[in-house]
Amino acid sequence: xxxxxxxxxxxxxxxxxxxxxxxxxxxxxxxxxxxxxxxxxxxxxxxxxxxxxxxxxxxxxxxxxxxxxxxxxxxxxxxxxxxxxxxxxxxxxxxxxxxxxxxxxxxxxxxxxxxxxxxxxxxxxxxxxxxxxxxxxxxxxxxxxxxxxxxxxxxxxxxxxxxxxxxxxxxxxxxxxxxxxxxxxxxxxxxxxxxxxxxxxxxxxxxxxxxxxxxxxxxxxxxxxxxxxxxxxxxxxxxxxxxxxxxxxxxxxxxxxxxxxxxxxxxxxxxxxxxxxxxxxxxxxxxxxxxxxxxxxxxxxxxxxxxxxxxxxxxxxxxxxxxxxxxxxxxxxxxxxxxxxxxxxxxxxxxxxxxxxxxxxxxxxxxxxxxxxxxxxxxxxxxxxxxxxxxxxxxxxxxxxxxxxxxxxxxxxxxxxxxxxxxxxxxxxxxxxxxxxxxxxxxxxxxxxxxxxxxxxxxxxxxxxxxxxxxxxxxxxxxxxxxxxxxxxxxxxxxxxxxxxxxxxxxxxxxx
Numbered sequence: 253x254x255x256x257x258x259x260x261x262x263x264x265x266x267x268x269x270x271x272x273x274x275x276x277x278x279x280x281x282x283x284x285x286x287x288x289x290x291x292x293x294x295x296x297x298x299x300x301x302x303x304x305x306x307x308x309x310x311x312x313x314x315x316x317x318x319x320x321x322x323x324x325x326x327x328x329x330x331x332x333x334x335x336x337x338x339x340x341x342x343x344x345x346x347x348x349x350x351x352x353x354x355x356x357x358x359x360x361x362x363x364x365x366x367x368x369x370x371x372x373x374x375x376x377x378x379x380x381x382x383x384x385x386x387x388x389x390x391x392x393x394x395x396x397x398x399x400x401x402x403x404x405x406x407x408x409x410x411x412x413x414x415x416x417x418x419x420x421x422x423x424x425x426x427x428x429x430x431x432x433x434x435x436x437x438x439x440x441x442x443x444x445x446x447x448x449x450x451x452x453x454x455x456x457x458x459x460x461x462x463x464x465x466x467x468x469x470x471x472x473x474x475x476x477x478x479x480x481x482x483x484x485x486x487x488x489x490x491x492x493x494x495x496x497x498x499x500x501x502x503x504x505x506x507x508x509x510x511x512x513x514x515x516x517x518x519x520x521x522x523x524x525x526x527x528x529x530x531x532x533x534x535x536x537x538x539x540x541x542x543x544x545x546x547x548x549x550x551x552x553x554x555x556x557x558x559x560x561x562x563x564x565x566x567x568x569x570x571x572x573x574x575x576x577x578x579x580x581x582x583x584x585x586x587x588x589x590x591x592x593x594x595x596x597x598x599x600x601x602x603x604x605x606x607x608x609x610x611x612x613x614x615x616x617x618x619x620x621x622x623x624x625x626x627x628x629x630x631x632x633x634x635x636x637x638x639x640x641x642x643x644x645x646x647x648x649x650x651x652x653x654x655x656x657x658x659x660x661x662x663x664x665x666x667x668x669x670x671x672x673x674x675x676x677x678x679x680x681x682x683x684x685x686x687x688x689x690x691x692x693x694x695x696x697x698x699x700x701x702x703x704x705x706x707x708x709x710x711x712x713x714x715x716x717x718x719x720x721x722x723x724x725x726x727x728x729x730x731x732x733x734x735x736x737x738x739x740x741x742x743x744x745x746x747x748x749x750x751x752x753x754x755x756x757x758x759x760x761x762x763x764x
Contacts (some may be wrong), residue, residue, distance in 0.1 A: 266383035269355065272331070273379070277356035279425045279432070280439040281571055285353040286313050286416055287440070287454070288530065289328075293317025293414065297453045299406060300440070302433045309429060311357065311418040314406035319367040319414055329363060329375045329390050350416070355379070359420035364395055364403045368411040374399055379420075433457050442466065446529040466524055466534070467551040473505035477594065482586050486563050486578050493563070497583065498555035501590055503597075506549070506681055518543045518749045523552045525573055527566065533573055538580070540587050545688045545749075546595045554583070602678040604702040609715050614675035616718070617725040621673045630672065631736035633694040673729060677702045685749075685756040689732035698725075698732050704756065705763035 277285070283300060290298045295317035302311050320328060331351050354361040359379040366372045376391035395403070407413035426432040437456040444454060445463035454461045468474045478501040486493045521543060525533040537543060538554075556564055565574030575583065606614070621628070672694045680688070680701040688699040700707050706724075714720040735748050 265385075265387045269379055269382050269388070272352055273355045273423065275352055275356065276567075276571060277353060279357055279423070280436055281443075282353040282356045283311065283313065283436060284440055284443050286350060287444070289350060290315035290317055290414065291444075291447060291452070291530075293319070295413075295452075297455070299455045299458075300436070301406070301457060302429050302436070303457075304429065305419075308419070309421045309424055309427070311421060312406060313416040313418075314413065316407055316410045316413045319370070319412035320365040320373070321367050321370055322373060325363065325365055325373055325375055326392065329361075329377055329392075331388070351377070354416070354418055357421055357423050358418040359422060360418075362417040362419065363414065364399055364417075365414040366403070366412050371395075372400055372403060437461060438464065442534070443531045445531070446526070466520065467500060467502040467553060468504055469500070469502060471505060475503040475505075477501040477503055478590055480586070482582060484560065484563075484579060484582055486576070488563075493559075495557060495559050497560070498553070499583070499586065500553040500555075501587075501594070502551045503594060504549040504551060506683075518545065518548065521547045521550050523554055526553055526555045527561070527564075528558055529555065532566070532571065538573075538575065538583075540584060541591050544595075544690070545685070546598045547591075549598070550591075550594060552587075599678075602680055604677045604679040606675075606677045606702075607712070607715070610677075610711060610721065613715065613718050613721045614725060617722050617729075618673045618675065620722070621726075621729060625672050628733070629737070630694075630696065630733050631691055633691075672696060673698070675700065675725060675729075677707075679703055682760065683757075685752045686759065687728045687732065687752075689735050691736050696729065696732055696736065698728055700728070701756075704760065706756075706759050709763050 287298055287300070290313065293315060295315035297316050299314045300312070301314070302309070304310065328350055350361075350363075354377070361377045363375040364372060372395040374391065374393055374395040378391075382388055402417075403413070403415050406415050424432065426435070433456055437459065440454060440456065441448070441461040442464040444452065444461075445465055448454060448461060448463040469476065478499060480499055482497045482499060484493075484495050484497050520535050522535045522537050523533075523540070524531055524535065525538075541547065560579070563576045563579045565572075565576065567573075674695055674697050676697060677700045678688070680699075680703060682703045682705070684701050684704065686701055686704050686706045688701070690697050690699075700711065702708075710724040711721050714724075735752075738744050738748060
């Protein structure tokens with residue numbers, strides 16, 4: 253007997269719509285997702301207005317694009333619309349952007365839209381009404397005179413356009429609308445930089461955005477390390493998919509001090525991922541490298557088209573990618589050698605010779621730290637372990653293989669014991685941090701910045717008083733241990749480096 257699928261398993265509308273309000277969006281990426289629809293509609297001008305109406309916050313996204321007729325509007329206000337998208341160029345993908353992005357911010361979404369040969373239409377989605385009635389329902393009607401006034405005030409007298417109004421905004425991340433608008437403007441100026449450069453006008457509260465390029469590609473002092481294309485070939489279910497990915501690598505100019513110096517940190521370094529020229533992810537490693545101070549000036553872009561969405565592992569919020577193994581391998585083959593070259597250059601440029609008398613003090617400090625090592629709180633050393641081969645999204649199961657991670661062999665000092673601390677010096681510029689820290693096995697390596705006033709004042713100028721130099725070494729070693737013990741993920745890495753940057757900037761000012 254053939255199985256009959258006749259039982260009604262429709263979801264509980266109230267429960268589902270509340271769940272969809274928490275699918276991983278933050279405000280500063282939800283609003284750009286709505287703007288994506290405006291760009292797909294060939295808008296030349298897009299306005300985002302953040303204001304208070306009747307004592308409550310309200311967000312409006314308006315554009316002068318082609319607008320929607322009744323059939324398209326009917327689909328647009330549904331979860332999972334059937335509006336067709338061009339994968340190689342459109343910014344939308346799953347037909348979920350308007351609904352899920354707006355739900356993540358507000359409880360009521362109003363849409364006013366007009367095509368060149370049509371009348372002004374109005375649709376309303378309201379969370380509270382869905383919960384009250386227990387089913388997904390909307391208002392769908394011709395707009396009234398008051399709606400026409402609002403539409404014209406936002407779009408002007410043009411023949412077409414769309415206005416999205418977000419009301420009952422109970423999920424705003426910042427209720428200070430001035431600060432909210434400022435942060436939103438910075439995000440959008442970076443996310444849509446290629447469209448802005450191409451002539452698209454985007455306004456946030458009447459301020460026209462200028463594109464923000466994290467690569468500073470047009471800065472004459474930026475080193476344009478690479479701007480190349482990789483032909484990607486992927487075999488999927490007997491078919492061969494061929495497309496091109498663009499990779500840009502830039503080495504920013506060495507910054508001076510102030511905000512620019514703080515921006516050149518671990519949080520901002522890495523790859524900015526762009527889908528159809530729209531940024532979907534910022535400052536990530538994608539496992540091509542580990543964030544390190546040596547890469548503070550590295551900024552890179554990976555451009556792909558929506559044709560590769562499946563193999564880049566794009567999720568529907570467009571806020572994450574997880575490349576399939578084959579695609580990742582092809583990218584890594586192109587990128588890894590260049591990253592090694594960049595790091596080698598940075599290390600070579602930073603080489604500095606430690607004066608012999610200072611080196612002697614460092615050596616005695618290393619021995620004292622070793623002598624008291626059992627009493628100190630220090631970062632754990634990596635242990636030898638067997639791990640199965642890492643399997644990426646989309647990779648088929650394969651026979652398990654193992655890789656062995658070995659602890660680096662420690663160098664023996666003259667005393668015959670294994671060192672757990674080493675002091676080096678590096679020229680990192682006066683605007684750099686006071687020190688850098690890294691770990692090799694059980695050895696904590698502290699790299700003094702020989703250009704910083706702190707090193708000059710407390711180490712070089714006090715070499716005759718070994719106690720002051722030793723105390724400075726102890727201080728920086730203790731900070732380095734604390735840093736490495738909390739060096740667990742990208743979020744804490746960024747926080748620690750920002751703390752060091754601010755501390756180094758203040759010490760530079762106070763000692764100058």
